[in-house]
Amino acid sequence: MENSFKKAAQAIKNADALIITTGAGMGVDSGLPDFRGNSGFWKEYPTISHLGISFSEMANPRWFDENPKLAWAFYGHRYNLYNETIPHKGFNLLLETGQSKHYGYFAFTSNVDGQFQQAGYSDKYIEEVHGSINHLQCSTPCTSEIWKATNLNIKIDKQLFEAKEPFPKCPKCGAIARPNILMFGDWSWISQRSSEQNNNFNKWLNILKKESAKPVIIEIGAGRAVPTVRIKSERLSEDFNTTLIRINPRDYQVPESINGIEIKTGAFEGIEKIFEFINTL
Numbered sequence: 001m002e003n004s005f006k007k008a009a010q011a012i013k014n015a016d017a018l019i020i021t022t023g024a025g026m027g028v029d030s031g032l033p034d035f036r037g038n039s040g041f042w043k044e045y046p047t048i049s050h051l052g053i054s055f056s057e058m059a060n061p062r063w064f065d066e067n068p069k070l071a072w073a074f075y076g077h078r079y080n081l082y083n084e085t086i087p088h089k090g091f092n093l094l095l096e097t098g099q100s101k102h103y104g105y106f107a108f109t110s111n112v113d114g115q116f117q118q119a120g121y122s123d124k125y126i127e128e129v130h131g132s133i134n135h136l137q138c139s140t141p142c143t144s145e146i147w148k149a150t151n152l153n154i155k156i157d158k159q160l161f162e163a164k165e166p167f168p169k170c171p172k173c174g175a176i177a178r179p180n181i182l183m184f185g186d187w188s189w190i191s192q193r194s195s196e197q198n199n200n201f202n203k204w205l206n207i208l209k210k211e212s213a214k215p216v217i218i219e220i221g222a223g224r225a226v227p228t229v230r231i232k233s234e235r236l237s238e239d240f241n242t243t244l245i246r247i248n249p250r251d252y253q254v255p256e257s258i259n260g261i262e263i264k265t266g267a268f269e270g271i272e273k274i275f276e277f278i279n280t281l
Contacts (some may be wrong), residue, residue: 001264008110008218009277011243017103017208020094021233022267023110025221029088029268032081032113035220045074047161056184061145062180064139072163073076075179076154079133079248082113089174090271091119097278098125103213106204110222110229127197129228137190138170145172146180146193173200208240218245220267225275235259248273 013019016111020023024034035041035055042049048058060275106117108127113136116126136149155164182189201261208215217236222229230251237244237258237268246254247270263270 003103003264004261005273005277008245009275009281010262011216011245011261012097012218012226013103013278013281015217015242017213018094018098018105019217019236020098020105020107020214021109021217021219021222021229021236022107023220023222023226025223026090026109026267027085027113027115027155028089028187028221029090029266030115032083032115034084043192045077045161047159048074059181060184060187061139061178061183061188065203066141068167069162069165070177072154072167072176072179073156073161075133075181076156076163078113078156079152079179082133083118085118087115087119088268089170090220090268091115091121092154093154093271093275094123095119097275103208103211104204108201108232110226112179124200127201128194129182129198129232131177131179131181131189131191131194131277133181135193136168136177137180138171138175139175139178139188140174140175141188141190142169142170142175142185143190146190147171149179149270154264173193205236205239215240215243216245217245218247218271220247220270222246222248223251245274 028034033040041055054167106125107121110130112130112133114132126177134149135146137146146238152168170177180190180193217233219233221227233244244254244258244260246252246260246265247263247265249266252262252264255261
């Protein structure tokens with residue numbers, strides 16, 4: 001394992017741009033749940049286990065119409081949890097390194113928790129491919145507008161697992177608002193904000209290609225269940241013929257066709273140990 005840390009440190013040291021890709025495992029070391037399997041989900045929300053609702057069933061926009069008290073209990077709790085959680089120091093180590101690179105950094109994440117912004121990353125250099133809990137949209141939707149969820153005051157009866165009214169409302173039509181998150185079976189998600197972020201990412205990547213830059217990709221906590229991040233990391237590694245550092249305690253394997261370094265640890269431990277070696281180079 002020590003050799004992998006050394007190789008990863010050298011790859012980051014030699015790069016002139018940093019691409020950070022993350023899944024749910026990135027936030028676990030900050031104290032956030034990753035909802036891996038129904039057992040983990042139900043442990044976090046025991047009331048839902050009694051109802052027999054799985055994570056994929058709960059993370060569905062239909063609840064905002066059928067049972068808004070339950071919908072906002074789930075998303076209101078997550079909003080409160082995410083905004084009260086302090087990002088672990090691994091975020092800062094990556095940010096400082098990314099800022100020091102000639103071509104800077106970009107973060108691509110499937111997480112909706114806003115941890116990158118809380119850690120001081122610029123909105124200009126983040127793509128939240130599944131949206132963000134810190135932004136809202138109409139649940140109908142009557143408009144394509146997206147607005148920031150500022151200081152939501154969602155009070156929840158934890159025993160009943162019901163949110164108390166009033167709920168966030170659409171300023172246009174007065175219908176219940178929902179987080180601007182891509183949910184399961186979601187045909188009403190407004191993707192405009194994430195699409196703009198994707199355009200920013202692609203413009204930055206085009207600059208890297210035009211300038212023959214040498215980025216390194218560090219992927220953290222991206223599992224196989226929803227492989228969006230893993231696929232993105234591997235494609236970027238192939239496109240730039242560059243190193244992919246994959247940090248994951250379980251799904252750490254990198255395909256043989258990819259120039260990869262496998263780090264079998266959690267997010268913070270992997271980042272910290274890599275940077276310990278960077279400081280010796």
